Every structure is written in C-alpha cells, then in structure tokens.
Amino acid sequence: MPLTAFRILFRKDTDAMRFGPxxxxxxxxxxxxxxxxxELRSSGERMTDCAAFSFEAMENxxxxxxxxxxIDNLSRQLAFNRGRQALLERQMxxxxxxxxxxxRIFHSHRK
Structure with a gap:
C-alpha cells in the first residue's frame, strides 16, 4: 500500500469502497x-382507452x-399521471x- 505525499494510506480500491454503495x-x-x-405508462393507456369509450358512450x-x-375524473387522473411521469424523467x-x-471520479484515478 503506497503512501501519498501527505503520509496518508491510499489503496487502489479506496474510491470503489467509498462510492460503491x-x-x-x-x-x-x-x-x-x-x-x-x-406502471404509469400502462395505467395512462388504460385511462385513455376508458376515457375514449366513455366519450363514445356519452355521444351515444x-x-x-x-x-x-x-371523463372529468379520468382527465384529472391523466394530468396527475403525466405530471408524475415528468417528475420521474427529471429524477432519472x-x-x-x-x-x-x-x-469521472473512478476514471480519474485509473490514469
């Protein structure tokens, strides 16, 4: 195990051990x-289908x-669904x- 200029013990796997978790x-x-x-995509598709059938039934x-x-309830649920999907995209x-x-941290110590 090499010592750094500051006499601190450094192991090659220190960063992996630190940031691995x-x-x-x-x-x-x-x-x-x-x-x-x-799940949100699937739910949204089902709600869209249900809204379309409900609209058709209302027209009939x-x-x-x-x-x-x-239809109003489904519209609110779809709006919430879209908002949640947008939040998940930001999280991703x-x-x-x-x-x-x-x-970059791992790569910088391999040079």
Missing part, C-alpha cells in the same frame, strides 16, 4: 423509477351526466448526471 443505491433507485414509469346517449363526470436525469460524475 452509492453506485448500488443509484442502481436500486433507477430500478424503482423504471418500474413506476412503466348513455347518461351524459355520469359519463361527463367520469439526475441519476444519469450523478452516474456520469461517479464515472
């Missing part, structure tokens, strides 16, 4: 975000008040920037 945590968080995003004369209320972007910075 962070990298694993980022992996776990990325997996959670990916799962939630996929089926209880316009109830269908209108259902943060993770990608953090990973890039970690890669």
């Amino acid at each position: 962070l990298a694993r945590l980022l992996d776990a968080i990325q997996g959670e975000i990916s799962t939630e995003s996929a 004369g089926e209880n316009p008040g109830r269908m209108s209320s259902k 972007s943060f993770l990608e920037r953090t990973r890039a910075e970690l890669a």
Whole structure:
C-alpha cells in the first residue's frame, strides 16, 4: 500500500469502497423509477382507452351526466399521471448526471 505525499494510506480500491454503495443505491433507485414509469405508462393507456369509450358512450346517449363526470375524473387522473411521469424523467436525469460524475471520479484515478 503506497503512501501519498501527505503520509496518508491510499489503496487502489479506496474510491470503489467509498462510492460503491452509492453506485448500488443509484442502481436500486433507477430500478424503482423504471418500474413506476412503466406502471404509469400502462395505467395512462388504460385511462385513455376508458376515457375514449366513455366519450363514445356519452355521444351515444348513455347518461351524459355520469359519463361527463367520469371523463372529468379520468382527465384529472391523466394530468396527475403525466405530471408524475415528468417528475420521474427529471429524477432519472439526475441519476444519469450523478452516474456520469461517479464515472469521472473512478476514471480519474485509473490514469
């Protein structure tokens, strides 16, 4: 184990030991975000289909008040869904920037 100019013990794997847990945590968080995003996409598709069928039913004369209320509710849920997806995209972007910075840290000591 070489000593640095300041007489501090330095091992080649120090950075990996220090930042490895962070990298694993980022992996776990990325997996959670990916799962939630996929579930939101699927849910959004189902809500869009349901809204389309409800609109069609309303146009065909089926209880316009109830269908209108259902469509309004679906619209609110879709807006929330889109907002949440946008937030997840920002979170994923943060993770990608953090990973890039970690890669620079690891790469700088390999030279």
